[in-house]
Amino acid sequence: MHTFEFGRPADAAAAIATAARAKTAQQGADVRFVAGGTTLVDLMKLNVETPGRLIDINRLPLDKIEATADGGLKIGATVRNSDLANNAVVQRDYSVLSQAILAGASAQLRNMATTAGNLLQRTRCMYFRDTAMACNKREPGSGCPAITGANRMLAVLGTSEQCIATNPSDMCVAMAALEATIHVQGAKGSRAIAFGEFHLLPGSTPERETVLEPGDLITHVTLPAPLAGSKQVYLKLRDRASYEFALASAAVVLTMKGETVTGARVALGGVGTKPWRSHEAETALVGQAADAATFRKAAEAALRDAKPQSENGFKIELAKRCLAYALKTAATA
Amino acid sequence: MATTVEAPGTSPIGRSTPRVDGPLKVSGAAKYASDFHFPGMLYAVPVGATIANGRVVKIDAAAAEKMPGVRKIFHRENIGKISRSVLGPGFEGICDERRPPFEDDVVRYYGQYIALAVADTFESAKAAADAVRVSYDKEKPNVSTDLKADDEPQVVVTTFGPANRVRSERGDAAGAFASAPVKLDQTYVTPAETHNPIELHATTAIWDGSTLTLYESSQGVFNLQGVLAQMFGLPKENVRVITKFLGSGFGGKLWPWTHCPLAAAAARQLGKPVKLVVSRKMMFQTVGHRPRTQQRVRLGAAADGKLISLQQDYVNDKAILDHYHEDCGEATAFQYSVPNLRVAFGRAKRNIGSPTAMRGPGAVPGLYATESALNELADQLKIDPVQIRVLNEPKIDESLGIPFSSRHLLECFSVGAEKFGWSKRTAEVGSMKRDGLTLGWGMAGCTWVAARFPAAASVQLRDDGTARVACGTQDIGTGTYTVLAQLTAQRAGVPLDKIEVVLGDTSLPAGPISGGSMVTGSVIPAVFAAADNAIASLLNIAVTTPGSAFEKRKPDELAFEGGRVFAKVDGVAKGVPFADLLGRANLRLVTGGGEGAATFGNPKPKFSTQSFGCHFVEVTWQAEIARLRVSRVVTVIDAGRILNPLAGRNQVEGAVVMGIGMALFEHTTYDPQNGAPINSNLADYVMAVNADVPPIEVHFLDYPDKEINELGARGIGEIGLAGIAAAITAAVHHATGVRVRELPVKIEDLI
Numbered sequence A: 001m002h003t004f005e006f007g008r009p010a011d012a013a014a015a016i017a018t019a020a021r022a023k024t025a026q027q028g029a030d031v032r033f034v035a036g037g038t039t040l041v042d043l044m045k046l047n048v049e050t051p052g053r054l055i056d057i058n059r060l061p062l063d064k065i066e067a068t069a070d071g072g073l074k075i076g077a078t079v080r081n082s083d084l085a086n087n088a089v090v091q092r093d094y095s096v097l098s099q100a101i102l103a104g105a106s107a108q109l110r111n112m113a114t115t116a117g118n119l120l121q122r123t124r125c126m127y128f129r130d131t132a133m134a135c136n137k138r139e140p141g142s143g144c145p146a147i148t149g150a151n152r153m154l155a156v157l158g159t160s161e162q163c164i165a166t167n168p169s170d171m172c173v174a175m176a177a178l179e180a181t182i183h184v185q186g187a188k189g190s191r192a193i194a195f196g197e198f199h200l201l202p203g204s205t206p207e208r209e210t211v212l213e214p215g216d217l218i219t220h221v222t223l224p225a226p227l228a229g230s231k232q233v234y235l236k237l238r239d240r241a242s243y244e245f246a247l248a249s250a251a252v253v254l255t256m257k258g259e260t261v262t263g264a265r266v267a268l269g270g271v272g273t274k275p276w277r278s279h280e281a282e283t284a285l286v287g288q289a290a291d292a293a294t295f296r297k298a299a300e301a302a303l304r305d306a307k308p309q310s311e312n313g314f315k316i317e318l319a320k321r322c323l324a325y326a327l328k329t330a331a332t333a
Numbered sequence B: 001m002a003t004t005v006e007a008p009g010t011s012p013i014g015r016s017t018p019r020v021d022g023p024l025k026v027s028g029a030a031k032y033a034s035d036f037h038f039p040g041m042l043y044a045v046p047v048g049a050t051i052a053n054g055r056v057v058k059i060d061a062a063a064a065e066k067m068p069g070v071r072k073i074f075h076r077e078n079i080g081k082i083s084r085s086v087l088g089p090g091f092e093g094i095c096d097e098r099r100p101p102f103e104d105d106v107v108r109y110y111g112q113y114i115a116l117a118v119a120d121t122f123e124s125a126k127a128a129a130d131a132v133r134v135s136y137d138k139e140k141p142n143v144s145t146d147l148k149a150d151d152e153p154q155v156v157v158t159t160f161g162p163a164n165r166v167r168s169e170r171g172d173a174a175g176a177f178a179s180a181p182v183k184l185d186q187t188y189v190t191p192a193e194t195h196n197p198i199e200l201h202a203t204t205a206i207w208d209g210s211t212l213t214l215y216e217s218s219q220g221v222f223n224l225q226g227v228l229a230q231m232f233g234l235p236k237e238n239v240r241v242i243t244k245f246l247g248s249g250f251g252g253k254l255w256p257w258t259h260c261p262l263a264a265a266a267a268r269q270l271g272k273p274v275k276l277v278v279s280r281k282m283m284f285q286t287v288g289h290r291p292r293t294q295q296r297v298r299l300g301a302a303a304d305g306k307l308i309s310l311q312q313d314y315v316n317d318k319a320i321l322d323h324y325h326e327d328c329g330e331a332t333a334f335q336y337s338v339p340n341l342r343v344a345f346g347r348a349k350r351n352i353g354s355p356t357a358m359r360g361p362g363a364v365p366g367l368y369a370t371e372s373a374l375n376e377l378a379d380q381l382k383i384d385p386v387q388i389r390v391l392n393e394p395k396i397d398e399s400l401g402i403p404f405s406s407r408h409l410l411e412c413f414s415v416g417a418e419k420f421g422w423s424k425r426t427a428e429v430g431s432m433k434r435d436g437l438t439l440g441w442g443m444a445g446c447t448w449v450a451a452r453f454p455a456a457a458s459v460q461l462r463d464d465g466t467a468r469v470a471c472g473t474q475d476i477g478t479g480t481y482t483v484l485a486q487l488t489a490q491r492a493g494v495p496l497d498k499i500e501v502v503l504g505d506t507s508l509p510a511g512p513i514s515g516g517s518m519v520t521g522s523v524i525p526a527v528f529a530a531a532d533n534a535i536a537s538l539l540n541i542a543v544t545t546p547g548s549a550f551e552k553r554k555p556d557e558l559a560f561e562g563g564r565v566f567a568k569v570d571g572v573a574k575g576v577p578f579a580d581l582l583g584r585a586n587l588r589l590v591t592g593g594g595e596g597a598a599t600f601g602n603p604k605p606k607f608s609t610q611s612f613g614c615h616f617v618e619v620t621w622q623a624e625i626a627r628l629r630v631s632r633v634v635t636v637i638d639a640g641r642i643l644n645p646l647a648g649r650n651q652v653e654g655a656v657v658m659g660i661g662m663a664l665f666e667h668t669t670y671d672p673q674n675g676a677p678i679n680s681n682l683a684d685y686v687m688a689v690n691a692d693v694p695p696i697e698v699h700f701l702d703y704p705d706k707e708i709n710e711l712g713a714r715g716i717g718e719i720g721l722a723g724i725a726a727a728i729t730a731a732v733h734h735a736t737g738v739r740v741r742e743l744p745v746k747i748e749d750l751i
């Protein structure tokens, strides 16, 4: 049996010191922080994660949502997804984040899930989650049966010959569009990581998903001051109406002057190997008339480098429609 | 619509009656198979093969056996003898996977059990099962989804015995098709679908000497008893099977699966009770599924839409060793009038676990194909889909040449059309809009067989004024407890809350399988006869008990009504409650037994007994984001007399929800590389959730069918799933112009 030790450190420093003894903070980590447990415990039951030690961070004082000095927002690592989505400031100033979280999982899961846990949720690739199968992400070098098998749900952007797994998070797509910053305290001190630099592309090391090193504890996420007058939309498309991961999703934050787009931040979900910020789409939008042609051009730009697999080619068109419609909804809001 | 025979308010029959077992279920007191605990009980977790084709070379259990709490790792060498079982005679010994577990070292499907870990706790057993190392001689599995019929003889073996591959034939279907002025020739595909009742399959096995008791999640305790008796070489009476409550089964729990003899064999060897709960993942591997079907339908018609020829040639996939036939032609030969018809089937062996019956087996995939073909023909001829059905309404069952006992399909269509507002439909694709969405309207007919299985029951009247009714049949969750209470209340005049219903136990009078939507229809004669016999005993007691008000009378001068015995000349007002009579006689109770004979399988029926119905469906389509939703369903069902409209509506609504899943979401995917059902969990096997469920209107015609039983009640559990997928795909076509002939309809089909 994969027995493990369970500890509840007195403070962040103790948690970090214990975690720093791990060999890796990536796939195969022998020490894991546990927050809501909705990803980790699930994967432990499947033997995909087999840590020897769990560090419970739920009692650390990381559960506040506070205003920052520069007019932004500081979101603690263990703030529950439900609390974040229903926070009045978030709903007013960062509504795309609230919409994204509420589009994900179920009420029960959101009540458990945390900010940091959501940042680190793992792919839903069916081969990754089954230890009887080969999988480069779980067992580097064993192969990728998804490329030659069931890949309908998997990514079309940011894929490699080694791995095409989708990052499944909804919350992260909104955070990418909001230009969040992730704050980490580690064995060597604390650092701030721009959202776009936090998740890694699979390349030839799909087992490495983020820049985190052993001992790194996410303490909070900050959002910059809200863009005045911005219009925000999160749109998630999936087979059934609820309780399913995205086939394609889009987070858009638009500012407009009259009928012209003056600022745009765009990210896609369900189609990328990481939460997919699309500067290409943004460039195609800024300074243009907020009309169907512009939105479609932006969508084309966002998916220009998409690479279809045997079953998921439709996601390219679906993601384009998703983004164009999200832009239209935001512009006319 | 027909009206109810008994005056409303006096009879419990036909009245909406909440489940009598509801409080037990919501309070958690209802015990399901895995809720039974016994001293010293051990837990078993099977090890499934991780190849779909090949041979087990070596099972290394050394590490697993050394783990804490582990009692034994069983495999082929040490499980002990488990024999085969055979079919029949009669409706007995039925099994879709005949090979006993561990019989040989060949692996024929992914997940096939090859070892079993038994430990003191579930967690230890699971850990041990995970630690068993297996090496294989692996061959490429065949899970190809392109189904061509295997080379099989004209008469083939099926789960239920030999069957002619030409299921039905009349006239010259091929010739008539060739010369028909209008033709349609299309192939329809339904995918493998997995039953996902919330209650997992489970067995708790206990031996007492040579007597075996099984707490099993079973839709057929008597069949299971017979099969397990054969597998362990026991007289049938030495096996007792108990299923007090089922968290549904959808057909997946009708016949025994291999986990059950495994648990029994382990319990026998270890001399302790053993519990085995099949995991959700194993539910996709080892306990059946609806097979994939590929059905070619050819219709020949006159220019006005009158059918001239109908040919249905279908293939289903099946396991390597077993013989499942998905009876897609079940309804084809009688549903519409057509002089020339041929329905024939073939099967294709694959490295998959055996398919089995799933809610509406045969007719559900079959009607999806034939009703879709009819819709396409109507579109081709620019005839209204309702109209083409009306035009082809048969006068009799043309396959058997006998009348229907009660068929009101045309009324179903007219009621459905009216309630739905069908007359406002404009036929052109994409022509209907609402709130910026494109609407699609579609419809289809449905049918499901009605018949009775043999059933026995006993009714007791007790000196405290209560009654007990017992029958070995199961309540799959559909309301069987409630129906038996209603029937007993009706006949014995005892209020519902004073009736104890006992079900789900082979030590009770033999009851039917919870299958074919036949339990209610089958138990009516048995319960009524049992109540009548108990009452007859009571009348005898009334005339023989010293001091009884009826001491001087003969039994035939007495009558019984509303729980009272009375002299016919005096009327019921002067009657005596049965509790008083029993008290005076110093009797605790009187018991009557009753039986009902089968009509199912009758070789020379006088009437064709079927239920009928139709669905009208609206979908909304938003092309901009490729979003399709079912937004409205009206279903009309002609299923004879409805005993409990509340439970009946609940069955039809549930079936419609399942039909939305069938049409738009559900499919089990076998990995082409290793043959595993890869989406083997409730996240990746997508089915309808609450948010997908639109307003559903259900209407019952409520015409009693007295050929079925004295109340005229047919079954209601399955018919609602028949036809719905064809109605939805027709609506999808009406909205989008896309004709999807392989279920489920996916976004990629429409984009």
Ligand SMILES: Cc1cc2nc3c(=O)[nH]c(=O)nc-3n(C[C@H](O)[C@H](O)[C@H](O)COP(=O)(O)OP(=O)(O)OC[C@H]3O[C@@H](n4cnc5c(N)ncnc54)[C@H](O)[C@@H]3O)c2cc1C
Binding pocket: A032, A033, A034, A035, A036, A037, A038, A039, A040, A041, A042, A057, A077, A078, A081, A103, A104, A105, A106, A109, A112, A113, A114, A115, A116, A117, A118, A119, A120, A121, A168, A169, A170, A171, A216, A217, A218, A219, A243, A244, A245, A246, B683
């Ligand atoms: C059935 C189901 C459906 C779901 N559907 C959706 C969906 O539709 N959309 C969606 O976006 N998500 C969905 N989810 C995923 C869900 O959002 C995540 O599981 C959840 O956000 C994870 O948060 P947690 O707190 O439970 O993480 P945990 O499981 O506790 O942790 C996850 C990982 O993060 C690490 N970790 C946690 N906190 C820290 C920290 N402070 N510093 C460093 N590392 C840390 C842990 O060590 C672990 O590796 C679904 C999940 C389930 C089970």
Ligand code: SF4
Binding pocket: A123, A125, A126, A127, A128, A134, A135, A136, A137, A138, A143, A144, A145, A146, A147, A154, A162, A163, A164, A165, A206
């Ligand atoms: S896509 Fe990535 S996660 Fe999935 S099987 Fe391939 S390597 Fe593993």
